[in-house]
Amino acid sequence: MFVLDSRLEQDTLxxxxxxxxxxxxxxxxxxPWFILVPRREEISELFQLDAADQLALWNEATALAETVKDTFGADKMNVATLGNVVGQLHMHVIARRRDDAAWPAPVWGRHPAKPYSDEQVAAIRDKLKLVLTDHFRFGV
Incomplete structure (x- = not known):
C-alpha cells in the first residue's frame, strides 16, 4: 500500500x-515547484521501478515539465530525482526564471519557504485544470 513520506506530506500540497x-x-x-511521487511501495531509486513504471514516470515528468514551462513562463526547467533527505523516490519539476529568488543557484536551502495562500493555490489549480490531460485526477 502506497504511503507518502511524512516529510513530503509536511512540505507540500x-x-x-x-x-x-x-x-x-x-x-x-x-x-512553481512540483513533485511527482510514484505510488509504489518502498521505492527509493529509479531503477527499482519496473520498465513500464520507469517509462510512465518519464512520460509524466516530461509532460508535466512542458506544461509547467508553458503555463508559468519558465526560462529553464529543473527536473531531477534527489533523495538525500527524503528516501522515497520523488521527482522535482521546477520552473526557474532568471528573476526568481535563487537564480541561478538551486532552489533548496537558499531562502526560507514562503507558503502559498489559499488563493494562490486555487489559481495554480485553475491554470493546471486548463492544460492537464484527462489522465490526471485532481485531489481534494
Whole structure:
C-alpha cells in the first residue's frame, strides 16, 4: 500500500494523481515547484521501478515539465530525482526564471519557504485544470 513520506506530506500540497504518480506542489510560493511521487511501495531509486513504471514516470515528468514551462513562463526547467533527505523516490519539476529568488543557484536551502495562500493555490489549480490531460485526477 502506497504511503507518502511524512516529510513530503509536511512540505507540500496535494494536487492530484497521474496514472502512476501523485502530484504535489512544494509549499513555497517563490517557485512553481512540483513533485511527482510514484505510488509504489518502498521505492527509493529509479531503477527499482519496473520498465513500464520507469517509462510512465518519464512520460509524466516530461509532460508535466512542458506544461509547467508553458503555463508559468519558465526560462529553464529543473527536473531531477534527489533523495538525500527524503528516501522515497520523488521527482522535482521546477520552473526557474532568471528573476526568481535563487537564480541561478538551486532552489533548496537558499531562502526560507514562503507558503502559498489559499488563493494562490486555487489559481495554480485553475491554470493546471486548463492544460492537464484527462489522465490526471485532481485531489481534494
Amino acid at each position: 496535494l494536487l492530484g494523481d497521474f496514472p502512476l504518480c501523485r502530484l504535489l506542489l512544494m509549499n513555497d510560493a517563490q517557485y
